Ligand SMILES: Nc1ncnc2c1ncn2[C@@H]1O[C@H](COP(=O)(O)OP(=O)(O)OP(=O)(O)O)[C@@H](O)[C@H]1O
């Protein structure tokens with residue numbers, strides 16, 4: 001019994017694989033800040049649609065731009081947009097959720113009804129609508145994706161926090177003269193961090209997918225910026241001529257999302273207190 | 283402050299909790315967890331509250347410590363009703379009443395090291411103690427319960443049940459309160475550790491003149507730590523009086539039944 005619990009709390013092979021993939025994508029994105037094999041924007045028409053070679057390990061596109069360099073910069077864009085979008089969700093959603101849990105009554109009611117409203121909209125469709133209204137571009141893509149992360153984190157934070165508010169150590173903190181805000185920050189937040197990290201990983205995967213979707217539709221980052229979604233879009237004209245151009249960014253998206261999901265699932269088994277067997281005092 | 287006036291007075295407090303409806307649209311039934319309970323506690327006195335599981339002991343403790351307001355009745359600490367006070371005044375009053383919770387592990391934040399757990403009441407209730415002095419006060423409080431400095435930077439799960447209970451007691455004592463409400467402070471511990479913790483309570487009472495409200499379902503334990511005892515049944519007080527008398531000649535059938543139900547404890551912890 002104890003052993004089974006111990007095993008559940010260790011990260012499995014899947015989680016490690018997911019973590020390694022996520023770390024690799026992060027590393028590639030970071031490297032692209034200082035070095036890429038070629039300038040991803042420079043066209044070399046003489047070399048267009050060439051296959052893998054020593055100077056272009058993954059070949060070139062229809063303008064002769066280096067595919068590997070584009071994929072590397074695409075990783076950076078994808079990470080940056082997703083990170084800021086999820087950060088927006090965490091930064092606004094978590095305080096809202098903590099507030100709702102700390103103040104039962106109309107504040108809780110108001111926050112949760114706002115949440116229900118946000119959940120009632122199909123996220124990706126509305127993100128498309130928002131970027132269509134605000135105009136395309138990376139910043140607006142971040143806003144459109146970020147807005148839908150707010151209620152997600154508010155709900156997770158509220159649920160996990162509510163379960164904690166009945167625990168004796170919170171009552172003990174009240175007896176020690178601590179106010180609700182302070183208890184939320186000092187006791188509740190550290191104890192729900194696990195659940196938030198798990199949700200953050202999953203939301204990150206969704207954001208990568210959403211960013212790719214928006215830029216595929218031409219609503220995300222604009223030329224000369226590179227992104228996986230736009231690479232896919234441009235590749236579809238040459239789908240039969242050179243499927244490599246569609247397969248590579250597609251693979252990059254799938255592998256990144258899969259890696260993040262594997263990591264999220266693994267972390268959930270380990271960190272999420274909701275799955276933890278209740279450890280009684282006796 | 284007048285030493286003759288009680289440090290704690292409870293006047294006819296009641297508290298009910300709503301239960302789920304038996305069927306849709308039916309009126310909501312309530313569980314009367316505490317019904318019309320009154321008691322007084324003099325400075326330095328020790329009062330036991332006994333009764334079987336679910337009779338409302340912990341609820342009464344939460345009412346006395348102002349974690350919840352009573353539906354009716356009043357709690358007076360040093361003559362003041364905590365439920366009528368503003369935040370600042372309530373904080374000052376809280377300093378007089380601390381509690382050792384029923385579940386020793388559950389009442390300690392698993393993510394906090396021991397020094398921070400024990401220092402929390404100081405940070406919240408004793409603004410006159412400078413931040414730099416808190417650690418020294420924590421070390422004193424831990425020493426009073428027999429824990430060394432090596433405990434400071436460890437986490438609750440790294441201690442045994444008895445040690446955790448000591449940490450909880452150190453935390454309750456660190457602000458030097460007048461009253462400690464101890465909710466089943468030894469029922470989670472095995473007999474030999476029970477002895478240590480009980481002797482600790484006795485010693486602290488002698489040394490600090492602490493008033494103790496000692497909640498337990500174990501009459502043998504209560505016999506050794508309290509002068510007066512109050513027996514509760516389904517939220518009501520059914521019998522009260524000097525501990526020796528009540529336990530020797532239980533007037534209420536419920537008390538007699540409680541005594542019959544409790545297996546005799548070894549005298550292991552009586553040698554103090
Ligand atoms: N927050 C609550 N909501 C609903 N019912 C409650 C709540 N707290 C206590 N009760 C009910 O009130 C009654 C008294 O509970 P309480 O915890 O005070 O008993 P107790 O004497 O401390 O029992 P034990 O010896 O098991 O700790 C029980 O029937 C319990 O189910």
Ligand SMILES: [Mg+2]
Pocket residue numbers: 339340341384465
């Ligand atoms: Mg209880």
